[in-house]
Amino acid sequence: MKPNVKANFNFAFFLRESMRAMRRNAAPSFAALATVTVTLIVVGVFIPIVQATRGAADSVRARVEVEVYAKERATPADDARILAELKALPNVQKVVFESKAQALAAAKKQDPAAYALLSSNPLPDTFHIYPTNANDALPIRQAILGVGNKSDGHAKLDRDIATVSNHTDDTQKLLTVTRFVTITAALLAALLTIASVLLIGNTIRLSLFARRREIEVMKLVGATDWFIRWPFVIEGTIVGALGAVGAIVVLGVTKLALLDPLASNWTLIAAPRTISFISLVLVLVLSGVCVSALGSGMSLRRFLRV
Amino acid sequence: MPNQPATSAPNNAVIEFRGVSLRYDNGHAGLDQATFAIERSDFVFMIGSTGSGKSTVMRLLIKELEPQDGVIRVAGRDLSSISRKQVPFYRRNIGVVFQDFKLLPNRTVYDNVAYALQVTGHSRREIREKVPDVLRLTGLSTKLHNYPDQLSGGEQQRVSIARAFVNHPPLLLADEPTGNLDPETSIDIMRLLYRINRTGTTVLVATHDHAMVDKMRRRVLELSQGRIVRDEATGLYQRDESTREFVSRLRTGDDRPDGI
Numbered sequence: 205m206k207p208n209v210k211a212n213f214n215f216a217f218f219l220r221e222s223m224r225a226m227r228r229n230a231a232p233s234f235a236a237l238a239t240v241t242v243t244l245i246v247v248g249v250f251i252p253i254v255q256a257t258r259g260a261a262d263s264v265r266a267r268v269e270v271e272v273y274a275k276e277r278a279t280p281a282d283d284a285r286i287l288a289e290l291k292a293l294p295n296v297q298k299v300v301f302e303s304k305a306q307a308l309a310a311a312k313k314q315d316p317a318a319y320a321l322l323s324s325n326p327l328p329d330t331f332h333i334y335p336t337n338a339n340d341a342l343p344i345r346q347a348i349l350g351v352g353n354k355s356d357g358h359a360k361l362d363r364d365i366a367t368v369s370n371h372t373d374d375t376q377k378l379l380t381v382t383r384f385v386t387i388t389a390a391l392l393a394a395l396l397t398i399a400s401v402l403l404i405g406n407t408i409r410l411s412l413f414a415r416r417r418e419i420e421v422m423k424l425v426g427a428t429d430w431f432i433r434w435p436f437v438i439e440g441t442i443v444g445a446l447g448a449v450g451a452i453v454v455l456g457v458t459k460l461a462l463l464d465p466l467a468s469n470w471t472l473i474a475a476p477r478t479i480s481f482i483s484l485v486l487v488l489v490l491s492g493v494c495v496s497a498l499g500s501g502m503s504l505r506r507f508l509r510v
Numbered sequence: 511m512p513n514q515p516a517t518s519a520p521n522n523a524v525i526e527f528r529g530v531s532l533r534y535d536n537g538h539a540g541l542d543q544a545t546f547a548i549e550r551s552d553f554v555f556m557i558g559s560t561g562s563g564k565s566t567v568m569r570l571l572i573k574e575l576e577p578q579d580g581v582i583r584v585a586g587r588d589l590s591s592i593s594r595k596q597v598p599f600y601r602r603n604i605g606v607v608f609q610d611f612k613l614l615p616n617r618t619v620y621d622n623v624a625y626a627l628q629v630t631g632h633s634r635r636e637i638r639e640k641v642p643d644v645l646r647l648t649g650l651s652t653k654l655h656n657y658p659d660q661l662s663g664g665e666q667q668r669v670s671i672a673r674a675f676v677n678h679p680p681l682l683l684a685d686e687p688t689g690n691l692d693p694e695t696s697i698d699i700m701r702l703l704y705r706i707n708r709t710g711t712t713v714l715v716a717t718h719d720h721a722m723v724d725k726m727r728r729r730v731l732e733l734s735q736g737r738i739v740r741d742e743a744t745g746l747y748q749r750d751e752s753t754r755e756f757v758s759r760l761r762t763g764d765d766r767p768d769g770i
Contacts, residue, residue: 217628228616418614418616420612424601424612426600426630428595428598428599431598
């Protein structure tokens with residue numbers, strides 16, 4: 205009574221077995237297929253939405269800056285000194301210097317009529333400070349103004365700094381709102397992922413439950429665990445792939461029929477950077493196949509314990 | 511060999527239970543210090559009422575359950591030395607027949623029997639040779655392409671016997687094989703099991719049909735509440751009785767030839 209034949213992997217046989225199982229258990233297989241399709245459609249819609257939301261939030265946050273205005277008397281040497289000092293501050297990504305002349309030119313471009321009336325240049329030399337992270341904008345502002353924020357101005361970073369732009373409230377609100385949006389999107393994505401895995405796993409478990417007697421018999425005639433498992437894994441792969449294809453067809457048609465005409469008419473929709481359709485297809489096929497193949501293989505564990 | 515009394519020479523035993531105990535989680539005693547041995551190519555009945563431990567013995571033998579106490583040897587091998595991974599390979603040496611047939615409902619008769627060979631990695635050619643053979647032996651040659659639900663109970667049981675025997679295992683276990691069948695069909699099934707026994711396979715049949723067992727005059731193990739209460743390995747019967755004689759005794763209880 206020694207173990208005779210080793211666990212043999214006969215792909216053609218397993219493929220035939222899984223095809224037979226799907227044909228014979230059409231209803232549970234179709235339920236699993238439909239579940240995968242619907243879940244993947246939801247995921248496929250959700251991924252670009254989350255990305256667009258985060259993209260919008262990020263682009264708003266990227267615009268957060270601290271503006272430092274030099275005093276009237278500041279010479280180019282003073283400006284260079286201030287620039288170096290600002291660059292030396294922590295959490296500063298970059299500092300862009302805009303001279304009085306540049307500022308005037310930019311302003312003139314925006315509103316030529318108003319600036320044509322001016323005889324002299326009222327604009328100061330300006331330093332645009334972009335923080336590495338939008339959250340650092342306010343600490344940077346504090347650092348420049350000085351902790352005490354004394355009225356005589358001597359506590360400031362440099363004696364030639366006149367003022368620092370005061371958007372504290374706006375910046376604060378902006379930061380709060382974008383953080384909230386980002387966290388909400390991440391939470392929703394996590395919930396959706398969990399829900400999809402549970403839903404698909406449960407459907408697979410149901411169809412396995414309907415076949416637990418079959419598994420029992422296989423064990424009794426001496427089938428190894430993997431001999432029983434392979435057809436289920438292959439079946440899961442096929443169901444997952446078909447479900448993904450179904451979801452992609454629906455998404456593709458929707459994109460072509462609804463989204464693309466809208467996007468060309470109304471640039472706002474196209475604005476945020478989202479996942480390309482090809483990568484979305486890859487993500488959906490991969491996740492569909494992996495979740496259902498793994499789901500089938502692992503749900504089977506419970507039934508293999510005879 | 512076959513004429514040795516069952517109580518001696520445990521080395522030659524196909525099945526050996528020594529002080530085997532098993533208590534289920536609900537406190538019910540499945541087996542209590544059961545000790546017995548079954549010789550090679552023996553035909554043994556195990557009787558007892560429901561819950562007496564017959565099925566427990568069967569389930570221990572296919573290693574579906576583990577005993578809490580005692581040693582079980584099959585063909586000299588201690589079952590506790592077989593790891594979980596080896597269990598499928600061990601089971602291929604044992605044919606099992608159940609009261610409820612346990613056929614795969616979505617396969618034809620042919621495929622049900624072939625499955626036992628596919629599992630063991632037999633080639634298609636071997637399967638095409640062996641399956642019709644065993645189906646002829648069990649009288650199912652005309653039902654090859656039927657599904658289990660198109661067959662009578664007796665026919666389904668014969669399919670399950672064919673599946674159990676297609677590998678020609680040295681040991682065949684039958685747990686209440688006639689429990690769902692009428693008396694005449696039961697005799698057919700017993701005759702089939704006896705025919706298999708005559709090829710040298712050790713057969714252990716659990717049943718609660720005392721009348722049938724009394725007529726057959728084979729060795730009888732009686733279980734009651736997990737204990738062996740009777741082990742009659744008497745020489746009341748001829749070991750090399752022909753199948754025909756065997757059946758005639760089943761029908762009538764005496765030695766009149768049967769009229770089939």
